[in-house]
Amino acid sequence: MDQSTVSPGGRRADAILITGAGGEVGHGMIRGLYERGARNIVAIDLRELDAEIRAMCMQTVVGDICDAMLLGRLLAMYEVREIYHLAALLSTRAEFTPETAHDVNVGGTLGLLRLAAEQARSHGVPVKFVFPSSIAAFGMPDLETKARHPKVRWDHFVMPTTMYGCNKLACEHLGRYYMQHYRQLAKDRVPDLVDFRCVRYPGLISADTVPSGGTSDYGPEMLHSAAKGEPYACFVREATRIPFLTMPDAVSATLALATADRDQLRCPIYNLTAFSPTAAEFAEIVRQHFPNADITFDPDEQRQAIVDSWPADVDDSPAREDFGFAPKHDLETAFAEYLVPRIKARYAAAE
Numbered sequence: 001m002d003q004s005t006v007s008p009g010g011r012r013a014d015a016i017l018i019t020g021a022g023g024e025v026g027h028g029m030i031r032g033l034y035e036r037g038a039r040n041i042v043a044i045d046l047r048e049l050d051a052e053i054r055a056m057c058m059q060t061v062v063g064d065i066c067d068a069m070l071l072g073r074l075l076a077m078y079e080v081r082e083i084y085h086l087a088a089l090l091s092t093r094a095e096f097t098p099e100t101a102h103d104v105n106v107g108g109t110l111g112l113l114r115l116a117a118e119q120a121r122s123h124g125v126p127v128k129f130v131f132p133s134s135i136a137a138f139g140m141p142d143l144e145t146k147a148r149h150p151k152v153r154w155d156h157f158v159m160p161t162t163m164y165g166c167n168k169l170a171c172e173h174l175g176r177y178y179m180q181h182y183r184q185l186a187k188d189r190v191p192d193l194v195d196f197r198c199v200r201y202p203g204l205i206s207a208d209t210v211p212s213g214g215t216s217d218y219g220p221e222m223l224h225s226a227a228k229g230e231p232y233a234c235f236v237r238e239a240t241r242i243p244f245l246t247m248p249d250a251v252s253a254t255l256a257l258a259t260a261d262r263d264q265l266r267c268p269i270y271n272l273t274a275f276s277p278t279a280a281e282f283a284e285i286v287r288q289h290f291p292n293a294d295i296t297f298d299p300d301e302q303r304q305a306i307v308d309s310w311p312a313d314v315d316d317s318p319a320r321e322d323f324g325f326a327p328k329h330d331l332e333t334a335f336a337e338y339l340v341p342r343i344k345a346r347y348a349a350a351e
Contacts, residue, residue, distance in 0.1 A: 015042045015058065015078035019065050019112065020087030022047050024209045025132065028251030029084050030056050036259075042078060044070075044087070065108040071115050080119045082128040084258070085112050091136055091164035091215050098163040105167035106174075113178045113194060120193035127193065129179075130258045132250075133172055133200045133269065135216070135242065136165035139309045152311035154200065154269045154318070161309045162215075172198055176268045197257050198269045202243035202314065204250055205334065207342035215306050219244060219282045226286050226293035227343045233298040238280035240304070241312040243273035246334050249327040253319065260323035267322065271314040274327035275334070285331065289340045 016033060020026050021043035030041055034056040041057045043049060044065060054060050063070045065087050074080070087108060094101035109131070116127040139159035140146040149157070160166050175196035183189045203216030211217035211224060218234050225232035245253075253272050257265075277285070283295045319325035329338055 012077060012079045013040065013058070015040050015074075015080050016082045016084070017074070017078075017080050017112075018043045018084045018086065019045075019108075020085070021045045021053070021057075021060070022049055023086060024206055024247055025251060025254075026084075026086050027053055028247065029086070029254065032251060032255045036255075042074070042080075065112065066104060068111065071111055075115060075118065079123050080115065080127060081123075081125070082130070082258070083112055083116055084130045084254075085109060086132060088167075089164075090212075091134075091162055092212075094164040094167070095162060101163050101167060105164070106170050109171040110174060113174055113196075117178060117182060117193045121190055126195045128195045128197065128258065129175060130254065131171060131175055131196065131198045132254060133168045133198050134165065135200060135202045135310050135314070136160055136162055137169040137172065137200060138311055138314075139165065140311060141309075143308055146308065146312055149311065151313045151315045152271075153315045154267060154271050157311065162306055168200075172269055179268070195262060196268065197260075197265065199254055199257055199319070200269060200271050200314070201250055202245050202271075202273045204247055205244055205339065206247035207339050207346070208247070215303055216242060216244075218279060219277075222283055222286045222293070222295055223339060223343060226290035226295070227347045229292070231294035231296070233296050234279055234283070235298065235300040235303050236279050236307050237299050237304060238278065238283075238297050240279045240307055241276055242307060242310050243276040243313050244331075245272055245274045245327060246329045246338055248338065249274055249329055253325050253327070256323045256325060257319070264322050267318045270319040270322070270325075271316045272319055272325065272327075273314050273316050274329055275331040276313040277331055281331075285335055289335060 016038055022045035030053055042059045043057045044061045044063055048062055049060050089101040089104040116129050120127045137160055138157050139161050140157050158169055160169055178194040179196040205220050211220040218236050222232050287293045
């Protein structure tokens with residue numbers, strides 16, 4: 001055992017565990033926690049983290065969250081007090097390998113929930129488990145229903161049509177079970193082992209990450225293509241509408257949920273959103289900032305069907321009321337203050 005993980009009294013060191021730490025949300029979580037004074041971050045990813053992020057962590061681990069031996073070693077080395085579970089096989093790839101996606105997304109989450117419960121039994125304090133879910137957990141039956149329900153609650157229309165959505169919904173229920181009902185018939189049951197906290201992200205827009213073909217990426221793809229001077233054929237109809245949030249606002253909201261008093265939180269899952277433009281409105285604001293943008297619409301039937309199953313907007317009032325969610329960016333300020341300046345600088349530097 002690395003002696004740095006053992007306190008002077010021989011007790012395992014306290015740790016905050018972050019999975020999927022190599023992604024942009026993971027980077028944001030690590031920075032946010034570090035800025036709040038956390039010096040006990042243990043980060044896991046399939047790839048080595050960059051030096052800047054490694055410097056903010058007590059330890060970084062290259063490994064797979066489905067590796068039971070790896071989780072066992074972490075149990076031996078640390079007393080895990082909080083878990084930020086960000087690792088997942090994302091939506092597009094999940095449709096090509098649904099069984100693998102289930103193993104990673106659901107099996108990996110189950111293993112970490114079990115780790116949280118074991119840790120809580122060991123040190124007698126509930127383990128906080130923060131889990132970002134997705135708009136993909138929703139499933140509207142048709143466009144008429146979508147039009148009749150312009151703002152959807154977290155517990156309505158949860159019949160997802162993608163494997164990723166099914167996985168996220170399953171993990172939401174697993175988290176709720178571990179928090180409220182885990183081993184409910186056991187005579188030696190210990191209640192309140194896991195403090196599960198969940199947000200559902202809408203489409204996320206980042207100035208720093210190049211879109212990778214995700215189902216909600218048509219908006220960011222328009223913007224990045226325009227900045228590079230490349231034509232873009234949007235894969236959804238002009239009238240398509242779903243909610244969006246900038247990446248910095250997603251990270252801030254997740255940290256706000258994580259640090260809120262448990263007594264303030266009335267919902268097991270919280271919707272998040274900031275703005276909900278149509279694809280045509282998204283294209284129009286891109287053209288305002290990039291007048292030469294060449295944006296056309298060429299809907300892909302299968303991807304369009306997935307986006308049509310997601311709400312046009314979501315009710316995020318519980319998040320605003322319970323933990324003060326207040327996104328910094330609306331559509332106009334997201335472009336003017338965050339997206340356009342940073343994306344222009346990015347591609348200018350690449351020339």
